[in-house]
Amino acid sequence: MNPPQDADPRVGLVVTHRRYVPYAHAHYGGNLVDGAYTLGLFGDVATEVAIRTDGDEGLLAGYSEVRFLAPVQAGDVLEASCEVVRVGRRSRELRCWAEVVARAEPARGSSAARVLDPPLRVVEAVAALVVPGS
Secondary structure, eight states: OOOOTTOOTTTTOEEEEEEEOOGGGEEEGGGEEOHHHHHHHHHHHHHHHHHHHHSSOOEEEEEEEEEEOSOEETTOEEEEEEEEEEEOSSEEEEEEEEEEEEEEOTTTOTTOEEEEEEEEEEEEEEEEEEOOOO
């Protein structure tokens, strides 16, 4: 089945960043990291989305939905992704998610870690990205 002729080619674009979560970002017992850390990663990914789709850094204007599904810990390796799901004149709706792809295992040793297969989904969100008018 062919997409509609007026379908915007930007819809479906996915951008992913991968980041190690340093121990300096742990704020709570058990080396837990606050949820704002992942939301900040979504902002970085959304900036790249805006650059790729509109040639401008744009502005992440807000979230209409955020769900924290599992804890993020210092020593995690996170993948943060955003997909363009709707394109308006100056706005873009993004579906965002973050997954832990590797996690520290301090019980096995001070530098022990393992790859998670499958990755652990930790945050999902829907975001609004605004870009300058043309």
